[in-house]
Amino acid sequence: MVVKVYGPIKAACPQRVLSCLLEKDVDFQILHIDLDAGDHKKPDFLLHQPFGQVPAIEDGDFKLFESRAIIRYYASKYENRGPNLLGNTLEERALVDQWLEVEAHNFNDLVYNLVLQLVILPRMGKQGDSALALTCQQKLEKVFDIYEQRLSASAYLSGDSFTLADLSHQPGIRYLVEDAGMGHLVSQRKHVNAWWDTISNRPAWKKLMELASC
Amino acid sequence: MALKLYGAALSPCTSRVMTCLHEKETDFELVPVDLFAGEHKQLPFLAKNPFGQIPALEDGDLSLFESRAIAAYVAEKFKETGSDLIRHQSLKEAAEVKVWMEVESQQYHPAISPIIFQFFAAPLQGKAPDQAIIDENTEKLGKVLDVYEDKLGRTKYLAGDFYSLADLFHLSFTYYFMKTPCAHLINERPHVKAWWEDISSRPAFQKVASAMNFGEKGN
Numbered sequence: 471m472v473v474k475v476y477g478p479i480k481a482a483c484p485q486r487v488l489s490c491l492l493e494k495d496v497d498f499q500i501l502h503i504d505l506d507a508g509d510h511k512k513p514d515f516l517l518h519q520p521f522g523q524v525p526a527i528e529d530g531d532f533k534l535f536e537s538r539a540i541i542r543y544y545a546s547k548y549e550n551r552g553p554n555l556l557g558n559t560l561e562e563r564a565l566v567d568q569w570l571e572v573e574a575h576n577f578n579d580l581v582y583n584l585v586l587q588l589v590i591l592p593r594m595g596k597q598g599d600s601a602l603a604l605t606c607q608q609k610l611e612k613v614f615d616i617y618e619q620r621l622s623a624s625a626y627l628s629g630d631s632f633t634l635a636d637l638s639h640q641p642g643i644r645y646l647v648e649d650a651g652m653g654h655l656v657s658q659r660k661h662v663n664a665w666w667d668t669i670s671n672r673p674a675w676k677k678l679m680e681l682a683s684c
Numbered sequence: 685m686a687l688k689l690y691g692a693a694l695s696p697c698t699s700r701v702m703t704c705l706h707e708k709e710t711d712f713e714l715v716p717v718d719l720f721a722g723e724h725k726q727l728p729f730l731a732k733n734p735f736g737q738i739p740a741l742e743d744g745d746l747s748l749f750e751s752r753a754i755a756a757y758v759a760e761k762f763k764e765t766g767s768d769l770i771r772h773q774s775l776k777e778a779a780e781v782k783v784w785m786e787v788e789s790q791q792y793h794p795a796i797s798p799i800i801f802q803f804f805a806a807p808l809q810g811k812a813p814d815q816a817i818i819d820e821n822t823e824k825l826g827k828v829l830d831v832y833e834d835k836l837g838r839t840k841y842l843a844g845d846f847y848s849l850a851d852l853f854h855l856s857f858t859y860y861f862m863k864t865p866c867a868h869l870i871n872e873r874p875h876v877k878a879w880w881e882d883i884s885s886r887p888a889f890q891k892v893a894s895a896m897n898f899g900e901k902g903n
Binding site: 520560564 | 734746748749752753754756757760761775776778780783786787789790791794828834835
C-alpha cells in the first residue's frame with residue numbers, strides 16, 4: 471500500500487517525512503499542496519491537518535500529521551528494514567529523542583525565522599527583517615558551536631549511527647546552505663561540516679533532492 | 685539506584701518530568717539548580733546540558749536533557765508500572781500519542797510560552813508585561829485551542845479516549861497560564877475546560893503543582 475504524503479516536495483517539513491520514507495524504502499505518492507494558493511488552509515485540507523500545515527499522511531485508513539511524529543511512526547513500524555533510525559537500546563533511543571527535541575526547540579525556530587526573512591519573504595516580493603535575521607544567525611552560531619562540540623565526540627548526534635536525530639536536520643540545513651547563503655555556519659566548523667557532508671550524501675537524501683528538482 | 689533530576693520545583697519544564705515520574709510511581713531525587721545564581725549557565729551543569737537549560741536527568745551512566753525526551757524515556761522505561769502513558773501495546777495508539785505530543789511542542793508551546801514569560805519572567809527583569817506580545821500570542825493560542833475544542837468534543841483526551849503523555853505535556857505551562865488574566869481562553873471553551881479540570885486534578889500532577897509557586901509573594 472502506497473503512503474500518501476500531502477505537501478509540496480520542496481518544503482522542509484514534507485522533506486523530513488520523505489527522507490525517512492526513502493531511507494526505509496517505503497513507497498509513497500506525493501499529493502501536491504499549493505501553499506502560495508493557500509490550499510493548506512482550505513476546508514478539504516483541514517480535515518487532514520486541523521492546524522493547516524504540511525505535511526499530513528494517509529496510510530490506508532490511518533492518518534497522521536506533525537512530521538516528527540510521522541517519522542517516529544515509520545521508523546518504528548519498519549524497525550527491521552533498512553537502517554535503524556531509532557537506536558537499539560532504551561538508552562540509545564532516549565538519546566535520539568533528546569537530539570530530536572534539540573532540533574525542534576533549539577534549532578528549528580532559528581532556521582525557520584532566518585529563512586523566512588532572507589528567502590521566503592523576498593520571494594513573495596516582501597521586505598525581510600534583517601535585524602531579526604541577524605539575531606537568528608548569531609544564536610545559530612552558538613547552537614552550531616554546541617553541535618561542533620557534540621560531533622567531535624561522536625560521528626552522529628546521538629552516537630555512532632545515523633538516526634532520526636540527524637535526519638530531522640537535513641531539510642533545514644539544506645535551506646541554510648543552499649538558499650539562505652549561510653553555508654559558512656557549517657563549513658567553518660570541522661565536525662559539523664564532515665557530518666553535513668556525510669548526511670547530505672546519503673542515497674535517500676540525494677534521491678529526494680533529485681525528485682525535488684523536477 | 686534512584687534517578688537524579690537536576691532542576692527547580694517551580695520550573696514548568698522540570699515539573700513536566702516530575703509529573704511523569706509520579707504517574708510512573710518511580711522514586712527520584714530532585715537536585716536543585718539555583719537559577720537565580722545562574723547555576724544552569726555554568727559548569728558543572730553545562731556538562732549535563734550544553735544548552736544551559738533545566739532539567740537534566742541522570743540514570744546511572746545515562747545523562748539526558750530536554751524535558752520531553754526525558755519524560756518519554758521515563759514513560760518507556762517504566763511502561764509496566766503506574767498509568768499507561770504511551771500505549772505501547774498498540775502501534776497506532778502510540779502514534780496518535782506522538783502526534784499530539786508534537787502538537788504540544790510545535791503549536792501549543794510556542795503560543796503559550798511567551799505569555800507565561802511576559803507575566804512571570806519579565807517582571808523579574810524589571811519590565812512590565814508587553815501587551816503587544818501577549819495579544820499576539822493569545823490570538824495564536826486561541827486558534828490552537830479552537831482545534832483542541834473540536835478534538836476534545838470527539839475524544840475525551842487528546843490522543844483518544846485515554847489519558848496519555850500528550851495530555852501530561854500540557855499540564856505545567858497551562859497551570860501557570862491559568863493564574864494569568866488570559867485564563868478565560870481555556871474557561872470559555874467547554875470541552876477544553878472539562879479536559880483541563882480532569883487532567884489537572886490527577887494526583888500525580890497535584891503533587892507537583894503545590895510547589896509551582898513562581899511569582900507568588902515570598903518567592
